[in-house]
Amino acid sequence: MIQPSIPKGTRDFPPAVMRKRQFILDTIRVIFERYGFQPLETPSMENLATLEGKYGEEGDQLMFRVLDNGEILEKARDAADTRQLVSRLSSKALRYDLTIPFARFVVMNQHQLVFPFRRYQVQPVWRADRPQKSRYREFYQCDADIIGTDSLLCEIELLQLLDEALTALGLKDAGIRINHRSLLAGLAGLTGRPEMLPEITIAIDKLDKIGWSGVSEELLLRGMDSRAIQVVANFIAIRGDHQKVLESLRALFPEGSPGHPGVVGLTGILENSYAGLGSRVLIDLSLARGLHYYTGTIIEALPPEGVKTGSIAGGGRYDDLTGLFGLKGISGVGISFGVDRIYDALEELGLFPPDQDSRTRVLFLNLGEEGMQQSYRLLQRMRQAGTPAEIYPSQAKMDRQLKYADKNRIPYVVMIGGSELEAGKLSLKDLSTGQQTLISAEELLGWSF
């Protein structure tokens, strides 16, 4: 006998958990649909060439590769190094996110699609990360993307969608932060070390976690001088309401400078009368986000204060994602919800709505052949009428059948046994009160459960 187990970082979702997950998924899906996004699913596996190199070196290492079938030894024999060995043994990998497969889909179907194209996608993704709290090796993403337009209206829509979804999920206190990649590029230019853009973004992204002293230490460690570090300090010290921040940015990045598109972008998104985005959206110049393909606006939603999980949703604009697959000049913008982290946050805060189950309302006891046949006919009629109902499959002791109802928290029990058959009626028992009444079949079908 082997000890049953599941792979590291994966989970079973028992019924009680699934109910809560479905609440999250349904909430998000309904809002996606309401915003006009169309459903899409792509395969679990993609060709390695599709995924490789899209997420940086780290991403490549975290990808789950699928071993090819066939003569492994033959293929492996004269491989020069590990890298070559792996590429000979594997030509497919599990998807790492939903965005790259989406870009691949768009390029493959460019002639059938109508642009701008809006799609949403709810599927698991896999990362060979080391699991820890709120980090799994298999987890779900819910993505909505609009591709084929660079209109800022899309950013506005996605921010509103995000705001609406967070509210519907009960996360009223979740904050939304926004930034723009070209502001970060502009910052790198101001330091006089434009080539250090990646190091700068990685460092300042940790501001929340390690504080300014940690960030400056890291920049120093990466070879930045104190004058340049001071430039970074001044930059991320810019905060406050939209107007004030945008004003400072305008002064910092005049027309023609590398940071200017960011100023224009954020101004266009935040300074308009019709969007009404409110105070939930904050400009956060330290927001960087890891994924390499973002080029414009970047968006992130954080769980409410006190919850330790990382960001629960994120997204941004990518100007040339499909260019990787040969289709140039198509801009897109998307948002992604992390279901598992939203789950953990709601659980931690006790924010799941209490009444999330549509479990069985009525159990028919099985008290003998004749009664069972009548019960089954009634059961079918109740189901057709939309009442979740079931019948105990075997003629077990009554004690056991009632315990079954009790443990599954089924509120009503119907009994048709000897005495009921004699009376031509049935007994309906309310398990919460213990009350039992003798009623007719018609009365049962008219009962409100």
Next chain:
RNA sequence: GUGAUUGUAGCUCAGUUGGUUAGAGCGCCAGAUUGUGGCUCUGGAGGCCGGGGGUUCGAAUCCCCUCAUUCACCCCA
């Protein structure tokens, strides 16, 4: 990849400076109660003390290795 943590019954966990037959609560099964659940009472089943090696008269307990777990870092949802 780096650094820690914890592995004892189905679950949550006790277990004394190393000392008889390894315990509790919950859960499970049976009975009190042959057509009435929850509550109560009584009884029962269930453990290679993660695995391997070592020290010792004697190891759940000490040492080494290994596997698994959880957490933090890195990175990320």
